[in-house]
Amino acid sequence: MSNATCDLNEICKSINAAWKDSSSFKRELELVYANAGYRWEIDSSDQIYFLSALHTIVLSSSIRYIIQTGTHAGFSAISMALALRKKGVTGRIDTIDPEPPLYGQEVISDPVGIAKKVVRNCGLEDLIKFHKGYSVKPWDDGRMDLPEAPHFVLNQLASDRRADMILVDGDHSFEGTYWDLEVGLTALNPNGAKIMFVHDYVSISEVADAVNTWKKKYSNRIDFRSHKKKNGYVIIQVI
Numbered sequence: 001m002s003n004a005t006c007d008l009n010e011i012c013k014s015i016n017a018a019w020k021d022s023s024s025f026k027r028e029l030e031l032v033y034a035n036a037g038y039r040w041e042i043d044s045s046d047q048i049y050f051l052s053a054l055h056t057i058v059l060s061s062s063i064r065y066i067i068q069t070g071t072h073a074g075f076s077a078i079s080m081a082l083a084l085r086k087k088g089v090t091g092r093i094d095t096i097d098p099e100p101p102l103y104g105q106e107v108i109s110d111p112v113g114i115a116k117k118v119v120r121n122c123g124l125e126d127l128i129k130f131h132k133g134y135s136v137k138p139w140d141d142g143r144m145d146l147p148e149a150p151h152f153v154l155n156q157l158a159s160d161r162r163a164d165m166i167l168v169d170g171d172h173s174f175e176g177t178y179w180d181l182e183v184g185l186t187a188l189n190p191n192g193a194k195i196m197f198v199h200d201y202v203s204i205s206e207v208a209d210a211v212n213t214w215k216k217k218y219s220n221r222i223d224f225r226s227h228k229k230k231n232g233y234v235i236i237q238v239i
């Protein structure tokens with residue numbers, strides 16, 4: 001994109017401006033799932049704001065390489081991949097999940113299996129790479145029975161130092177969030193946008209505590225914006 005930016009104020013302005021079109025993005029995403037056989041209504045009171053923000057951040061900036069913790073049914077990975085496809089650039093989303101058969105209170109079985117099917121169906125395989133495992137270690141035993149899966153997948157992916165953005169939405173315990181940020185920081189390309197996006201900053205106190213603890217440690221190296229409606233998210237830029 002000719003007007004691609006890495007400036008955090010500009011990115012936040014673009015996200016705010018795109019909210020007025022979030023209902024059309026909601027329909028676009030629902031159609032992608034419906035075409036793969038999943039009739040899913042995306043929650044317009046919260047989830048769509050998060051997904052629209054991710055779609056816009058990728059669409060309006062120079063971001064191309066993203067590492068995500070927490071694939072689940074793929075909504076966020078697919079939102080970002082659709083933006084990469086619209087930009088017409090090469091890029092890649094590496095998404096990590098230990099792939100439990102069930103997660104949280106939900107009744108959806110094999111959510112990552114659903115994500116894989118939708119990605120194949122809409123031809124996004126070149127843009128989204130699935131990694132089965134724990135980003136760092138298994139801590140989040142309050143939300144799922146922890147399956148056997150490799151550890152330290154984020155550490156391995158970080159060694160390339162290629163990521164423009166890290167999306168933290170996997171392990172929602174204090175340790176899980178904190179270490180996703182610590183290891184995620186080492187994955188950032190020093191010449192890239194250097195963005196870290198964390199979901200559930202308002203709805204989950206362990207996530208907020210971890211972000212705030214991490215933020216204190218790096219206060220002189222980061223720019224920080226929070227979106228406090230509903231589940232909430234933060235966007236951090238390393239400077």
Ligand SMILES: C[S@@+](CC[C@H](N)C(=O)[O-])C[C@H]1O[C@@H](n2cnc3c(N)ncnc32)[C@H](O)[C@@H]1O
Nearest residue numbers: 070071072074075076096097134135169170171
């Ligand atoms: C809230 S869901 C993610 C929602 C997803 N980002 C979306 O937009 O659809 C959290 C996911 O994180 C995964 N998870 C839990 N611990 C993890 C870890 N240590 N590393 C990576 N993923 C993890 C869970 O299996 C679950 O699928």
